Amino acid sequence: MGRIPFVCGNWKCHKTIADAVALVTELKNTLGMATRAGTIDVAVAPPFTAIAAVVKRLEGTQIGVAGQSCHWEDQGAFTGEISAPMLYEAGARFVILGHSERRQLFGELDQAVSVKTKSALRAGLSPIVCVGETLGEREAGETMHRVGAQLDGSLAGIGAAEATRVTIAYEPVWAIGTGRNASPAQAQEVHAFIRGKLAAMYGAIATGMRIQYGGSVKPSNAVELMAQPDIDGALVGGASLVADQFVAIARAAIEKGK
Ligand code: PGA
Numbered sequence: 001m002g003r004i005p006f007v008c009g010n011w012k013c014h015k016t017i018a019d020a021v022a023l024v025t026e027l028k029n030t031l032g033m034a035t036r037a038g039t040i041d042v043a044v045a046p047p048f049t050a051i052a053a054v055v056k057r058l059e060g061t062q063i064g065v066a067g068q069s070c071h072w073e074d075q076g077a078f079t080g081e082i083s084a085p086m087l088y089e090a091g092a093r094f095v096i097l098g099h100s101e102r103r104q105l106f107g108e109l110d111q112a113v114s115v116k117t118k119s120a121l122r123a124g125l126s127p128i129v130c131v132g133e134t135l136g137e138r139e140a141g142e143t144m145h146r147v148g149a150q151l152d153g154s155l156a157g158i159g160a161a162e163a164t165r166v167t168i169a170y171e172p173v174w175a176i177g178t179g180r181n182a183s184p185a186q187a188q189e190v191h192a193f194i195r196g197k198l199a200a201m202y203g204a205i206a207t208g209m210r211i212q213y214g215g216s217v218k219p220s221n222a223v224e225l226m227a228q229p230d231i232d233g234a235l236v237g238g239a240s241l242v243a244d245q246f247v248a249i250a251r252a253a254i255e256k257g258k
Contacts, residue, residue, distance in 0.1 A: 009240025110153025
């Protein structure tokens, strides 16, 4: 398959600078050597305030740093926003875009996700574009329709050459922070659908694009989720705040990458 597994910890609105540095110090000590370039990609997404300090502490490791969102313009009168070039300058090389909390709590629409994705790509960041259905949509049998529409909207105007740098995160909204993960079969079904959709959009390069699963990933379910053919890693929320748990999940991806 040739896809290198990719695990990213989404810290959300957790950790002061001091707490963040303490956590990545643990990651550096336990995981730093395991993540050789080309074996697995591991990243953490701290709050904006901690990015620079986390980047500095992770120097000399293969662990990358991600922003949790960015604005679509490089600069301007957008109080409270952070731009993609600012993230890049701070040392981030990835950015999570269109997370369901951004969509649900802050009204972010597919169109915004698409312009943010373009901005991130322009700045040299690799975007992680999140999609996923709500419980109501799943129960109404609309999962594929919803996820397909989110992919169309969120990747609008992004060509095949740029898409190679995009990771998709499938995160069913009902599984995020609920302790109720999608079963490996449920997740694989949607991942296969996403792969097919990407193939229709981008052709052969879809085979090389990574699709992470997210939603209550824990050490206890990571191995069987990662064993699915179209699951190329994980976007991890709660469990990424605890070094031992995040390391265990990353190790499951390392095994897959072997
Ligand atoms: P969770 O969050 O692992 O806490 O369910 C996942 C996410 O929101 O990315």
